[in-house]
Amino acid sequence: MSRFLSLAKTQMKCIALTSLLLAGLSPFSAVQVQAASPMVVDSMDGPVTQNEINSFKAYILDLQPVVWPNTDSMQNEYAQGKSGESIKAMGLMYEMTGDTAILDRLIYFCNVLLSQRNDILPAPYGQRTVWTNTVAPVWPGNSSGTASADSANGDPVGHLANCARLILKTPSIWNTTVPDGDPYGYGATYKQRATKFLAEADYVLNQFIFPKLLNLSNGNKYYFSSQSPYMTNGAMPWNQQMMISYGLQNVAMAHELLGDNPSLVSQYDSIIQANVNWYFANNSAKQVYTTSLGNTAYNWGYNPTLLSGEDNSHGSLDVAGFYRQFLSGRYGITAAQLKPIANMYADVMMRGPNDFAGKVDGTDGSGNSAPTTYARSGYLFLTVLRPDMYYALANADLSRSGTSMDIFSRLMWAKNKRYQNGGNLASGKTYSASSSWSSSYDAGKAFDGNVSSRWSASSGSTSNQWISVDFGSTKSFNQVFIKESTYTRITSYKLQSSNDGTTFTDIAGTSGTSIGAGKTIDFNTVNARYVRLYITSASQEPTVNEIEVYKMN
Incomplete structure (x- = not known):
């Protein structure tokens, strides 16, 4: 079947399914799901409990991914917005638990995500001309007029590829039918769904991100192209680098599991490596200093040309991205290299109980640079490197964990890692x-x-x-x-x-x-x-x- 005919069939399905989603209904049920109870944290210590897992599973069944016109920016909604953070949370919880009920809900979210892509979704919300002068395969950043699209599109690519990766690393389910009835025609079995998601992630990279958005001529470092209306020719901010690398990293790992394109895997890894090195290999893009407590720490800015004062909000996204790259084991990032970031948060941004500075240098501003009374979720990963701040962050975030999927999932990750590491060995001796x-x-x-x-x-x-x-x-x-x-x-x-x-x-x-x-x-x-x-x-x-x-x- 040609790609045109395949898209036409998908668009017809999207019309009906999007209508259900706009009405707040699941396409798999005629009954609206009742509000779920908040997610539950049984304790700060020990392994993740079955009750905690069950509370997460119940909570995600009540969530619906956002569709047009219920957002002003589809790309932001599926990047750092609720839908995007929910997808990342489900992926993290599935990796910890191996519970296919979580994977199935993740697949559902990715089904809807793909259906909302500009070149797939029917008009009026889809089929819009992008700044590329084409109906490009993007998730637009605005709701009308010429469609905007920028680096935030790396996250949807990453979501699709991460879901594919999680399926492909579990061969035992490949030939099993996904229990959703394949409403969009994306593939009946888990492996078919994975290969579809991966192919569509590849398509966005090849049709938009590489040829239109990026300029990689500076040693594979992320710069915006001369065509990009956003930050034309500029160095990409760190948090946006994480969006692009999230996509490339998961596409590379998924293709590696398939064993179908080793040269592409090597190419994408080398691109990510260049940008990892931009931050870690030398101090041209950050400052290294000693905190008042005698620990080595980093100070960095919003993009590689700024060496100070990254804000609390974007800093959390930076940290989450670096930690994902660290966990992959692919880019040579060591715990010792990440430790100064953890020292920065523990020694500089943590100023007291429920008092977290608005910037990585310990100062405050407004908006994204305003101080917070809780720890943004990306910083929870740092408790693995500085376990002494685990309880302070966990307690600060506890009241939000019941209804914030990114906080809950990352708190569970930190708790589980702490348990695997043995916790504080000196306690109770x-x-x-x-x-x-x-x-x-x-x-x-x-x-x-x-x-x-x-x-x-x-x-x-x-x-x-x-x-x-x-x-x-x-x-x-x-x-x-x-x-x-x-x-x-x-x-x-x-x-x-x-x-x-x-x-x-x-x-x-x-x-x-x-x-x-x-x-x-x-x-x-x-x-x-x-x-x-x-x-x-x-x-x-x-x-x-x-x-x-x-x-x-």
């Missing part, structure tokens, strides 16, 4: 110290999860003091976080490990001269039953508010 000021300041106070309490050495004890934790059995660990927030007195310290609690060995690379309000100490993995903070000297009796121990994967 046995503690001892060289001395204590009194029973109110004993060793256990430095491990109780309460920053308001503290261990303090005995009166007059300012040198060769220590505080330790006994795990009860040998544990693997490679990160210790210490808070000396009440009084900053320690002037020389090191970490030590032991298997018998008597003979301790210095842990290489862990010595220092100050701790302060928060110090994260990373080192090569140690296997031991005991770990202790050995304080060689202090200006007065040393006090420590909290010590946490982690095994970071």
Whole structure:
């Protein structure tokens, strides 16, 4: 069947199905779905529970993807808008759970997404002339007149390709019929649906993004083309780079699973790599500095030509994109390279309980640069790199997690990663110290999860003091976080490990001269039953508010 005839048949189906969606009805049921209860977070710790998963599944059944004319910008709706974030949330939850009910709802959203593409959807909402002077395969950024379209179209490409990738990585379902009746004619089986979504993602790349939107002549770095009415010839902002890379990354991984086009996979990976390197390989597009707590951090701007003051909102999108690239394992991004971003958020943007700065440099502005009382969802990924801020972010976002799919899914991701890493290994163990000021300041106070309490050495004890934790059995660990927030007195310290609690060995690379309000100490993995903070000297009796121990994967 020719592409023209295929599109004509699809357009006829879209007319009827879009009418149902505009009426708030599912095309698979004549009864409107009743409002679902909010999603449920059972606890901040442990694995993701079946009750949490079930609450997510119930919630997504009540959601409908947005169609024209229920938005002023289809591209924004499916990028950082509710429909786009819902699609990403479903993909993340499916990767964690493998629950095909979640995958099926993701497929439904992608069905509707594809049906709303300008060259597929019938007039008057589709078939509009774009600034390319063609009826281009885009999701327009406006509702009337010449259709606008920019880098936000990378996200719909990424959604389709990510759904395809998730299907293709599960061969056991390839030949199973998708239980939706194939309302748009996109393919009856899971594999057929995946190949259709991937082919349409390829089509947008080949017909719009590469030939019209992008200029890759600067070493594959993302610049807008001379044709683009938006930011003509300009360097693409970081958050918009993430949109394009989200599309290319998932298309590449899906084709790799099919094994049908290795040269295309290599090409797309090399394009993404060039833009990853633009940020990480040198400091031409960011600033590197030491925070007041002694940790290395990054400061960057809205686009690569600006070196400071990226706003809270776009910064969250930047972080989510970099973390996706990190998780793929394809672009050489290491945890050590991402850690300064986590340090920036923990040391600079987190100014207190429910107080998050409007910009990555710790200052405030208005609009996207206004301070927030909660953590935007992209920053939740950083808790894997700075687990000491996990509870602060989780508690700040808890009230929103019931009705915000991006917050809920990323909180579940962070919680699950924390569980897989073993959480705080020092929690609920046995503690001892060289001395204590009194029973109110004993060793256990430095491990109780309460920053308001503290261990303090005995009166007059300012040198060769220590505080330790006994795990009860040998544990693997490679990160210790210490808070000396009440009084900053320690002037020389090191970490030590032991298997018998008597003979301790210095842990290489862990010595220092100050701790302060928060110090994260990373080192090569140690296997031991005991770990202790050995304080060689202090200006007065040393006090420590909290010590946490982690095994970071």
